[in-house]
Amino acid sequence: MDRAEKRHKLLVTRKLPDDAEAAFAKAFDCQFNPEDKPYTPDALCRAADGCFGLAITSMDKFNADLIGKLPASVKIISTVSVGHEHIDLAAVKAKGLVATNTPGVLTDATADIALLLILGAARGAYWGERMVRENRWPGASMVKPLGHDVSGQRLGIIGMGRIGQAVAKRARAFGMTIHYHNRKELSPAEAEGATFHATLEGMLPHCDFVSINCAMTPETKNLINARTLALLPKGAIVVNSARGGIVEDEALISALTSGHIAAAGLDVFAGEPNIDPRYRDLPNVFLLPHLGSATLRTRTNMGLRALDNLTAFAQGKAPRDQLT
Ligand code: DGY
Numbered sequence: 656m657d658r659a660e661k662r663h664k665l666l667v668t669r670k671l672p673d674d675a676e677a678a679f680a681k682a683f684d685c686q687f688n689p690e691d692k693p694y695t696p697d698a699l700c701r702a703a704d705g706c707f708g709l710a711i712t713s714m715d716k717f718n719a720d721l722i723g724k725l726p727a728s729v730k731i732i733s734t735v736s737v738g739h740e741h742i743d744l745a746a747v748k749a750k751g752l753v754a755t756n757t758p759g760v761l762t763d764a765t766a767d768i769a770l771l772l773i774l775g776a777a778r779g780a781y782w783g784e785r786m787v788r789e790n791r792w793p794g795a796s797m798v799k800p801l802g803h804d805v806s807g808q809r810l811g812i813i814g815m816g817r818i819g820q821a822v823a824k825r826a827r828a829f830g831m832t833i834h835y836h837n838r839k840e841l842s843p844a845e846a847e848g849a850t851f852h853a854t855l856e857g858m859l860p861h862c863d864f865v866s867i868n869c870a871m872t873p874e875t876k877n878l879i880n881a882r883t884l885a886l887l888p889k890g891a892i893v894v895n896s897a898r899g900g901i902v903e904d905e906a907l908i909s910a911l912t913s914g915h916i917a918a919a920g921l922d923v924f925a926g927e928p929n930i931d932p933r934y935r936d937l938p939n940v941f942l943l944p945h946l947g948s949a950t951l952r953t954r955t956n957m958g959l960r961a962l963d964n965l966t967a968f969a970q971g972k973a974p975r976d977q978l979t
Pocket residue numbers: 713735736737738739761947948
């Protein structure tokens with residue numbers, strides 16, 4: 656790393672894995688957040704003063720107001736996440752800043768979690784685990800409790816980007832047949848036999864399981880709602896490892912209560928960590944606390960990918976994951 660680059664000041668808003676922070680510290684003059692305490696917008700603006708860049712996370716909300724108030728020294732916002740709905744990109748652009756994200760490095764970890772959700776929701780991992788842990792296992796029975804088969808079932812994937820394709824690959828190994836809805840149809844090599852549906856409405860009646868793997872955008876907000884849930888066959892299972900806001904909680908909870916939807920597996924929630932409390936009482940949901948990319952290796956690689964982007968920018972090059 657050359658000396659000029661070392662002088663660049665960088666604010667890292669949340670704690671990152673040690674190896675990632677060590678690499679950041681080598682490259683830049685970093686202000687870390689060892690307590691991992693979220694900044695208020697005012698405190699963030701004060702801390703950012705003099706910094707050329709910010710390494711942020713999906714927990715940090717960068718709305719137009721905050722972006723407008725960032726000190727003039729700040730030229731780049733690099734989020735350590737693939738999702739970037741927490742950043743108002745139009746405001747970033749209007750202020751002439753650059754924003755970057757970290758695609759690719761969390762694909763496998765997130766796809767693994769999607770499969771955990773499918774298996775956990777279908778096979779009753781939540782109630783099974785509770786029964787054993789709480790010493791409420793009544794002993795052998797051929798008829799209860801029973802879950803739902805995964806193998807031989809039809810999986811509809813909403814959003815067939817990197818993560819959707821990685822989910823499809825894993826689901827095929829479980830003997831599932833793949834359908835997908837995506838903005839564009841994949842090449843035959845990418846689709847590997849998956850059936851494309853140009854509309855969500857066209858796909859849902861063909862799904863025993865639905866996995867949400869699209870980005871959160873104004874178009875996908877509440878995409879899974881009372882109308883679209885009603886298009887699924889009775890007894891379908893819904894899993895979400897993308898973003899909570901894609902599902903309308905009221906509609907999903909009502910479908911889980913009526914039994915139209917047999918079970919759900921959710922790793923992400925609107926307003927997390929303050930989830931709709933009714934989910935906690937439903938026996939047919941398998942809940943995880945946004946663990947999609949939560950492995951040490953993946954989180955470290957996400958940090959390093961953000962660092963690559965910041966380094967390229969500091970060197971006057973185009974960052975590989977530039978969003979604006
Ligand atoms: C992402 O990278 O978007 C993950 O959801 C972690 O925030």
